[in-house]
Structures are given as C-alpha cells and as structure tokens.
Amino acid sequence: MIEHELLFLGLLKDGPKHGYEIKRLIEEELFPFVGLKIKSIYYPLKKMERLGLVNKDVGREGKWPEKYIYSITPKGEKIFEHLITENFLTIERPYFNIDLSLYFLPFVEKKIARRRLKARIIFLKRIMRDLEALEKNIKPNTQHLRIILSHDIALVNAEINSLSSLIETLI
Numbered sequence: 193m194i195e196h197e198l199l200f201l202g203l204l205k206d207g208p209k210h211g212y213e214i215k216r217l218i219e220e221e222l223f224p225f226v227g228l229k230i231k232s233i234y235y236p237l238k239k240m241e242r243l244g245l246v247n248k249d250v251g252r253e254g255k256w257p258e259k260y261i262y263s264i265t266p267k268g269e270k271i272f273e274h275l276i277t278e279n280f281l282t283i284e285r286p287y288f289n290i291d292l293s294l295y296f297l298p299f300v301e302k303k304i305a306r307r308r309l310k311a312r313i314i315f316l317k318r319i320m321r322d323l324e325a326l327e328k329n330i331k332p333n334t335q336h337l338r339i340i341l342s343h344d345i346a347l348v349n350a351e352i353n354s355l356s357s358l359i360e361t362l363i
Contacts, residue, residue, distance in 0.1 A: 196236045201272040208263035225340045302362045309359050320348050
C-alpha cells in the first residue's frame with residue numbers, strides 16, 4: 193500500500209483532482225513509466241480518507257452529475273514527505289525474471305541458450321525503441337518523465353550489454 197499512498201498523495205500534491213482525473217493520470221501518464229496497475233482508485237482513496245491523509249469534497253460542473261474531488265491534507269503532506277524520502281533511500285537488489293534461467297544455464301545446451309538470449313535481446317531492443325519513441329513524444333514541461341525515461345533506457349542498455357557479453361562466453 194505504501195506505493196499506492198505515495199502515488200495518490202503525489203498526484204494530489206499538484207492540486208485537488210476528481211477520481212476520473214486521478215485514474216486517467218495513472219493509466220495514461222504514469223503507467224508507461226512505473227508500471228503500477230491499480231484495479232480501483234476508490235478503495236485506496238477511501239482508506240486514505242479514513243486515515244486523514246486526503247479530504248473528499250463534492251463538486252459539480254454545469255449539468256454534469258456530482259463528482260468527488262480529492263485533496264491532500266496537512267497530515268497527508270507529512271506522510272508524502274516521509275514516503276518519498278523512504279522511497280529515495282530504499283535500495284533493493286533488482287531481480288530479473290531471467291536470473292532463474294541463468295541459474296540453470298549449465299543444464300541448457302549452449303546453442304539453445306545463445307538462441308534464446310539473442311531472442312531476449314531482440315525483445316529488449318523493441319522495448320528500447322518504444323522508450324525512445326516515448327522520449328521523442330514527451331511534452332516539454334515534463335522533465336520528471338524525461339528523467340524516468342533516461343533511467344529506464346540506461347537499464348535496458350545495461351541488460352543488452354550484459355546479455356551480449358554472456359552470449360560471447362557461450363561460444
């Protein structure tokens with residue numbers, strides 16, 4: 193839940209938002225970068241409201257039905273500061289799904305292993321193209337998204353380089 197709290201509180205730091213706007217930001221802007229999928233936004237918002245981290249007000253625009261508008265509380269501001277600091281300083285060893293296959297590499301014929309690793313590199317290069325396309329289409333006022341993309345591109349490059357070196361050792 194900590195990631196969800198950080199996500200929702202961070203989105204509300206920019207100002208009050210209604211539920212649909214929060215959901216749209218998560219799906220359209222954040223998901224391509226952080227990969228967090230949220231089934232329901234209302235359950236975590238309701239829980240954070242009970243904890244006093246967000247306020248829920250009723251708003252109406254014209255003839256449209258009432259909407260709930262969420263805003264961050266002073267307590268939510270403090271929790272956000274704590275969570276973002278904790279997130280910056282939490283370092284976990286990255287685990288990649290390929291690590292398990294690499295553990296059992298001695299049991300795989302070298303020719304097959306090379307072929308599968310090359311296929312993975314092809315897939316990673318597709319991901320790289322997608323990231324680079326995102327980078328070209330990013331809005332000028334979203335420096336924070338450029339930082340995320342740069343980080344992701346560096347990680348994908350590192351895996352491509354590592355796998356390329358591994359393939360050479362399997363000759």
